[in-house]
Amino acid sequence: MVTPDPRAEAVPLLCPSDQLGRCARCQQTCQRYGVGGNPLCVACLAAVGKAQQKGAGG
Numbered sequence: 001m002v003t004p005d006p007r008a009e010a011v012p013l014l015c016p017s018d019q020l021g022r023c024a025r026c027q028q029t030c031q032r033y034g035v036g037g038n039p040l041c042v043a044c045l046a047a048v049g050k051a052q053q054k055g056a057g058g
């Protein structure tokens with residue numbers, strides 16, 4: 001089980017700064033543009049993905 005670190009507000013800058021933006025859901029800095037960019041940060045993507053997997057079994 002992964003516990004979010006309250007100090008880990010800054011995400012690793014693995015992409016050019018001009019591709020960074022604010023997450024549409026939690027407003028934290030994430031890669032929004034360019035290859036691999038997404039309007040949602042990784043955490044929100046995971047949350048939304050789970051919500052969309054209704055009836056997927058398991």
Ligand SMILES: [Zn+2]
Binds near residue numbers: 023045
């Ligand atoms: Zn987010």
